[in-house]
Amino acid sequence: MRSALRAGMTLIITLLLFLAFNLVWLPKLPDIRWDFSQQKIHTLSPATRQLLTTLESPMDLYYFNSKVPQKSHALKRYSQRVEDLLKAFEKAANNKISLHIINPAPFSEDAYKASLFGLDDTRGFIGLIGTRAGQGAQRIEAFNPDTESLLEYEISHLIYKLMYPERPTVGLLSGLPLAAPAGNLLEQMRKHFNLVELAPTLTQVPASLGTLMVVQPYALPEKALYAIEQSVLRGTKLMVFIDPVSEIGANAGSANVRLNALLTAWGIQMPADKLLVDNLYASSAKPGPGMPTVLHPARLQLPRQAMAADDVSTWKLNSVTVSSSGALSRAAKSHTLFTPLLQSSPQSSLLDAARFASSTAFDALVEEASTSGQRHVIAARLEGPAYSAFPDGLKGQPPGLQKAKHIQLVVVADTDLLSDTVGNAHPNNNALFVLNTLDNLAAPEALRRIRARVMTPPLHRLEPMREAAAQAYRQSAGELERRLEHTEHAWQRLNPPATSLGTQAVDTNTQLQALNKERLRLPVELHALKVQAYASLHRFEHTLKWLMIAPMPLLLCLIAWVLFLYQRRRRAAAMTAAC
Structure with missing residues (x-):
């Protein structure tokens, strides 16, 4: 009786100690986490922490993550990843961020609110709404696993827009008339930025402009080029569009020694008399009014695989269309960081621009695209040191800045992607590419320094095999x-759609x-x-899956067999001892 009572008291005391530890002492223990990933993907970057220290007033983040059957296992895992990162933001913000996690059920009030704010419910809600007193709300319609490497930037961008809802100021300097040919893009730029249009004859870029967009500097006078260079050396962020043959302004592209020297000083080169043709990415186009549609070897529709996967400029892009573009390359002895943003396929080559004077040769030019495997860069981001291409200044002016430790610019070897004609020819994200880049260049240093981080590095053996199969x-x-x-x-063309009533006769035209x-x-x-x-790749993947799956059941069977033999020997030994 006493032993039973003692055992019961011991059990009760143990239970009370367990409850006290979980309810009282456990919350007081420090929250310690170790991030053993190669790129520290579960830890906020120093740039993000610096951005969060600048928060001046509190804000609320509402994370809508619905638990619905249509969500795949990968999407559920990613939604948990987003939730963990949002909690890290809340913790690092020193009580300036209040995170509210909401799991809206179908047809509930929370689901109604999420839809009212414009969140996407295609695969179940997995979006974010940010609010701050006295300011309009910001939203991320749906977090996409395809852009997981930019997740930290995406959340930081929303927080920055809540802090500073004012539109950034961007200067526009163009050697081409853009009002008519690029009206749609200019309208979108005016919605997102305070657009300041500069005269081509300017002699100095206003110091108040921190971001500048230049179109076809070939057509600008030398004084304007000098003003652009001095502004970049002073710290202005630049996005420049250079085209060997611009369809917007056919006579604007010509050799310019000063511009070529300026590009070299920035660490980049582009042949002024070469056009890029691509056998794989060539798309259909009409050479002129009333002319039939042909396959245009220089009108390229770049898919997602032709873009940088982890750069903010290509954020949420699916397709970009360029026309009669050039090709960029890193200059010899350059010390700048050259990051390709848009590239051609391996089935591409550079041809003389003069050969495109006759549109009848388009079909023949497609066949000349190289299949050597070389890809050409159409757009690139440049960062690093640079020197002046005007060491003696201009006539009548003393020399200006001679070098800079760090310049930041994005160079695009095409101007026609700005035009409405190219933008409307095929479904593309040309305007979004420009807006993404300008928004990133105009952002503060803390936000701009948040780099993409690969969450799930691929198997090194599979990537070359996939590339070889695709090739x-x-x-x-x-x-x-x-x-x-x-x-x-x-x-x-021979079978246009026709409206008919009831059944239709089968056309027997031979x-x-x-x-x-x-x-x-x-x-x-x-x-x-x-x-x-892809046969060899699929065989290798199938074999790899079996090698990863089969050992576990085999190991369990081996353990069970060993236990069976052990128990059998014990029973045999016990029977022998009993006899």
Whole structure:
């Protein structure tokens, strides 16, 4: 009886101590976390912490994360990753951020509020709304796992916009008339920035402008080039569009020794008489009014894989269209950091610009695109030291700044991506590319220094295999893809959509039937080529999965077998001892 009572008292005391530890002492223990990831992806960067120290007034962040069946396992895991990072923001903000985590049920009041603020419910809510007293709300419609490397920047950007809702000021200096050809882009720029348009004849960039956009400096006088250079050396952030042959202003592109020297001083080069053609990314275009659609070898529709995966300029972009662009390269002995933003495919080459005077040669020029595997840079970000291309200044003026330790600029070897004609020809994100870049250049240093960090580094063996498979497919499928596009255009031209009532008669036109067979057969052949090109990769992935999955059940079976033998021996030994 006493032993039972003693055991019961011991159990009660142990339970009370356990509850006291969890309710009283555990909350007082320091929250210690160790981040063993290679790029410290679970730790806020110093730039983010510096940004959070500048918060002057409190703000509220409402994270909507619905628990719905349509969410995939990967999306649920990513939503938890977002929640953990938001908690890190709240902790590092010294009580300036109040985080509210909301799990809205379908058709609930919380779901109604989330939709009212414009959050995306396509795959279940996983968005953020930020509010601050006296200011309008900011939102992230939906966090996307594809841009996970920019997650810290995305949240920091929202917090910065809550702190400073005023539009940044951007100067615009153009050697081309942009009002008519690029009206849509200019309208969007005026919505997002205080746009200050500068005269091409200026002799000095106003010191109040911290961000400058220059279009086709080939057409600008020498005094304007000197003003741009001195402004960049002084610390102005620059986005410049240079085009060997601009379709906006056909006579604006010409060799300019001063501009070439200026580009070299910044650490970059671009041939002024070469155009980029691409066999893989070439898209259809009309050479002129009333002319038939042809495959334009210099009108390139760049997909996501042609863009830098982890740069803010390509944030949320799916496609960018450029036309008659040039190619950039790093200058010899340059000390600047050269980061490609937009690139051609390996099936590309540089041709003389004079050969594009006749549009009848377009189809033949496509075949000349190189398949050597070299990719050409269409847009790049430059950061680092630079020197002056005007060491003696200009005539009648004393020499200005001679060098700078750190310049920041983005160079784009095309001006036509600004035009409404190119922007409306195919679905693209040309305007968003420009807005992303200017917004990042105009941001404070603390926000601009937040770099992308890769969350899940790929297996080193698989990436080269994927690239080799893609290369093999592109080389074998290029001709079939062009034939399919030509066939599709011809079939649509002979078979325009018509409104009919009830049933329709089958068109027995021989040419139409042949085109229809071709347009149905070519995708089958393309699929077969893709299966063939990726066959070795898929076999390796399948083998790798088995190697990762099979050892665990085999190990469990081995442990069970060992235990079985051990128990069997014990029983045998016990029976022997009993006898």
